[in-house]
Amino acid sequence: MSASSEIAVILPANLHARPAGRLAQAAAGFQSAIELEYGGRTVNPSGILTVLGLGATAGCTVTIRAQGPDAEPATRALALILAEAE
Numbered sequence: 001m002s003a004s005s006e007i008a009v010i011l012p013a014n015l016h017a018r019p020a021g022r023l024a025q026a027a028a029g030f031q032s033a034i035e036l037e038y039g040g041r042t043v044n045p046s047g048i049l050t051v052l053g054l055g056a057t058a059g060c061t062v063t064i065r066a067q068g069p070d071a072e073p074a075t076r077a078l079a080l081i082l083a084e085a086e
């Protein structure tokens with residue numbers, strides 16, 4: 001079974017170490033291939049430094065893409081983390 005999902009989230013705050021760590025940890029729990037995109041850059045959220053490397057700031061839109069058997073739950077979980085960034 002394969003699924004694909006995409007969602008865009010507007011950050012309420014800058015993407016700093018705490019939410020980046022939560023994203024990396026959450027992404028590791030899914031089987032799907034996950035990507036974050038911002039400002040023309042796309043990264044795999046496999047590590048905190050990779051996520052921080054996006055340089056996403058408050059008010060910007062980050063797109064989450066996932067492809068695989070748990071794509072929808074993966075994008076929802078990461079979107080929640082981004083939406084709660086403080």
